[in-house]
Amino acid sequence: MYLPEVTADDEIYRDMVTFLTTNHSDQLRSLILSPDSRLHFPIFIDFAELMNDHLQVAQLIFSKPTDYLPKFDFAAISAQRLILKDSPGGSSSTIKENVHVRISILGSPLESPETYPRIGKVRVKHSNILLTLKGTVIRSGAIKTIEGERRYECRKCKSVFPVYPELETGNIIKPPLACLSDKSQECEGNKFVPVENSTKFHDYQEIKIQESAQLLGVGSIPRSIRVILQNDLVDIVKAGDDVIITGVLTAKWSSDLKDVRCDLEPVLVANHVRLTNKLKSELDIPDETIIKFKKFWEKFSSTPLKGRNAVLKAICPQVFGLFTVKLAVALTLIGGVQHVDASGTKVRGESHLLLVGDPGTGKSQFLKFAAKLSNRAVMTTGLGSTSAGLTVTAVKDSGEWMLEAGALVLADGGLCCIDEFDSMRQHDRATIHEAMEQQTISIAKAGLVTTVSTRTIVFGATNPKGQYDPSQPLSVNTTLSGPLLSRFDIVLVLLDTKNPEWDKVVSSHILAEEEPVRVKDDEDLTNCWSLSMIRRYISFVKGYFKPTLTKEAERVISSYYQLQRRSGTENAARITVRMLESLIRLAQAHARLMFRNEVTQLDAITAILCIESSMTTSAIVDSVGNALHSNFTENPDTEYAKQEKFILEKLNLVDEFPGVRRLSG
Incomplete structure (x- = not known):
């Protein structure tokens, strides 16, 4: 790339200087006052604002960014001089030459499919224009130093001119073949010497971004592209x-490896990088939808559990019944509130769910539907996931080691669904212990020692080892270790027992000839919730409510935990302090599901019912039946009153809650 000299009478250049001094004088003043002149400073510019003020400049930057973006950087230096001349800032004020204009196209006409395509749709026609790509960083390389400019002197005419590296051939500066000075036509010299101490160096890093798999259809392979x-x-x-990167698409020769054809590979030279990690779990929820949610709960204010069940029926509607599983999936996706304890340790808010069941009990159906409900989800299977595919792997690229993110890292801030959980090797299962509890993965591979975040919900499904034996502990039936089982908030066992009445009901449901109901978003929420509406609801309650425990809820949870500790011999692997934290998370999630900001006694008892469902031997006998045969009741509030009285009697808390007898009566 040969940069043309900027002349004083260049009208475009003057427009650039005018725009910077008029609209970004505050940024420029802060640069001038910065003490270290060796640093590189960005100036952030909104492309829509540039179009409004100087349309011609905006058009040239879009159509010829390779030529005009360097001019814009020079214009920023001239703008600094003008500002310093008008308002001197003292001896500490200096002109910063390492300044770079960073252009964001968000909110501008460039946010169109032509200039903002999917990574898989990038073609040759997108080269040498201002292009924006969105994706997830799957690989980050080491930071290197490259030559950015070197000056040569012509031996014939004694002119000095800069030479820049060529990206296509690997950022190497080669001596020019002919004189590049203004007198080149008269000179025609071909011998040059490098000027001493004239080389400028730049920091350099290569990353790889991949398009989101959720935006693709079935069978499509997520494409990736290198970014400089x-x-x-x-x-x-x-x-x-998650990043949105604006830059210039160019090509680079792939590395010269043995038995590998050397091709030109598309590369995006970044101009502006925007992190969108905070937007991972957020959806655009209009005010009308929030009003619908509030009206829905006002309607069910006298029978709140009936309203809750109306929401739960929208989860995996193709599977009949399984109320306990649907409640567990909803509470897992909503999750609790993350907090920091007195010692400064973070206590996770994300819940984890494991479904253990016989073939044909609908485990994979729930996994796929949960992935649809989450804004950021990664689906994988235990058989196809090695420790590298689940966590992080070190790969060698062009002679250099890089870290490539696995499923748990890519699902950071979302949901990771792992089917056939028992198919993983013991070594591979051990790698997710830290990821599930501490929500980080510590890596020490190929000399790379670091830690990455995995703030993700783990939703696993597995078949029991052979015929499930209720007399044996869960770790024996699933071949999963006790430490791994203790990290799951809920472990539901779905046993396909021969129940003629249940088989008759299920077969009638499957063979029903009526057409499926088409649900629209503008319909009443009383009876039917669409997939998009339930997604919005889960996203809204997660971000809006931060429930706190009431005294009654604390008393119920504490009494149940102590009872489990006294009687827990069969489930010793699961009855740890982690179970107490799980109870709190599930109670907070139920409060969010019920559209409340405080955890009441109802939420605490519902959390206990979920935990009881996940125990092989219950501390509260006969309170919960088979999770597979659990169905939605006609009067859930009446049913709950009976369960509440039963549980409080077992916990010896009836005298502390005198209203229980009245409720159940």
Whole structure:
């Protein structure tokens, strides 16, 4: 790339300087006052604002960014001089030459499919224009130093001119073949010497971004592209981050490896990088939808559990019944509130769910539907996931080691569904212990020692080892270790027992000839919730409510935990302090599901019922039946009153809650 000299009478250049001094004078003043002149400084510009003020400049930057973005950087230096001349800032004020204009296209006309395509749709026609790509960082390379400019002197005419590296051939600066000075036509010299101490160096990093698999159809392979970060852009993203990158698409010769054809590979040279990690779990929820939610709960204010069941029926509607599983899936996706304890340790808010069941009990159906409900989900199977595919792997690329993110890292801030959980090797299962509890993965591979975040919900499904034996502990039936089982908040066992009445009801449901109901978002929420509406509801309650425990809820949870500790011999692997934290998380999730900001006695008892369903031998006998045969009741509030009285009697708390007898009566 040969940069043309900027002349004083260049009208476009003057427009650039005018725009910067008029609209970004505050940024420029802060640069001038910065003490270290060796740093690289960004100036952030909104492309829509540039179009409004100087349309011609905006058009040239879009159509010829390779030529005009460097001019914009020079214009920022001239703008600094003008500002410093008008308002001197003292001896500490200096002109910063390492300044870079960073252009964001969000909210501008460039946010169109032509200039904002999917990574898999990038073609040759997108080269040499201002292009924006969205994806997830799956690989981040080491930070290197490259030559950015070197000056040569012509031996014939004694002119000095800069030479820049060529990206296509690997960022190597080669001596020019002919004189590049203004007198080149008269000179025609071909011998040059490098000027001493004239080389400028830049920070350089290569990353790889991949398009989201959720935006693709079945059978499509997520495509990826290399991105080059330079100067102030290096080291601002890591594996697993969601990014929107604006830059210039060019080509680079792939590395010269044995028995590998050397091709031109598309590369995006980044100009602006925006992290969107905070937006992972957020949906655009209009005010009308929030009003619908509030009206829905006002309607069911006298029978709140009936309203809750109306919401739960929208979860995996193709599976008949399984009320306990649907409640567990909803509570897991909503999750509790993350907090920091007195010692400064973070206590996770995300819940984990494991379904253990016989073939044909609908485990994979729930996994797939949960992935649809989450805004960021990764589906994988235990058989096809090695420890590298689940966590992080070190790969060698062009002679250099890089970290490539696995399923748990890519699901950071979302949901990771692992089917056939028992198919993983023992070594591979052990790698997710830290990821599930501490929500980090510590890596020490190929000399790379680091830690990455995995703030994700783990939803696993597995078949029992042979015929499920209720007399044996869960760890024996599933071949999963006790430490791994203790990390799951809920472990539901779905046993396919021969129940003629249940088989008759299920077969009638499957053979029903009526057409499926088409649900629209603008319909009443009383009877039917669409998939998009239930997604919005889960996203809204997760972000809006931060429930706190009431005294009654604390008393119920504490009494149940103590009872389990006294009687827990069969489930010793699961009855740990983690179970107490699970109870709190599930109670908070139920309060969110019920559209409340405080955890009441009802939420605490519902959390106990979920935990009881996940125990092989119950501390509260006969309170919960087979999770597979659990169905929605006609009067859930009346049913709950009976369960509440029964549980409080077992916990010896009836005298502390005198209203229980009245409720159940």
